[in-house]
Amino acid sequence: MSTRTQRLRDYLTHARFEVLPLRGVVEQARYLPASTTVTVTSSPTKGVDATLDTAARLRDEGFHAVPHLAARMITDRAHLSELVDRCARWGLSEVFVVAGDAQSPAGEFPDSLSLLRAMDELGIRPSRVGITGYPETHAFISDAATIQATDEKSRYADYIVSQICYDPDTIASWVKALRARGVTLPVHIGAPGAVDPTKLLRISMKIGLGDSMRFLRKQHGVVTKLLSRYTPENLFDELSPYIVDDAYGIVGWHLFTFNEITKTQQCLQDMAARMQEVPA
Known part of the structure; x- marks a missing residue:
């Protein structure tokens, strides 16, 4: 097996999994390999305590658990200090900072x-901090503001996870633009896991993926038909040349599972098994 193929397989076997802090999620996660990185979202409906509690339970199961800290759900600096202290006491050394919904x-x-x-x-920064990046136009923020925010956030972070984008060329161009602006943080490519197409369509529309949705229509005609065909493998194959190009600094995959954990992991296992030797 070539170094290139092995590298691509490693990205599959070491993918990050994002989950929602809902009932049964810890039990579902037991299907994943030990020490898998599992990030836990934070939402106004469940609250920050549900996020941290789920992350702690996942950590106790042997996973590298990463709670999301949603800025708009944290009241003040005292609250922030308490949350970060709780993370430290529970052995959660990494957090993912988002604005929140x-x-x-x-x-x-x-x-x-x-x-x-x-x-x-x-002076309470955890050992590792992740932030979100937006390969395409944000639903509520101008492109100029998004670029400025990403550049400023990068000073406080260790890595970036890209928001969902279905167009591989847009993702590659975005990473290239990051590097041109001097942002050198490692990038994890965010992509939906093996998610029910109806759910995926609803989520895509909710988060305002205008450019991606137009790309899908152009490529496949009808959005719902295209989404019914979506698998992580399609995007993975298209992005493979950029993943193995060190100039892009892409270090792995971040799968938005929406708690379709077993299906997503099985999909990755099947992809790895099908991967053929590719000429270097």
């Missing part, structure tokens, strides 16, 4: 950048 901030943190700055000023 709350319509209005609960306190002094309207966005992820303000939370990152506060952690830095308070």
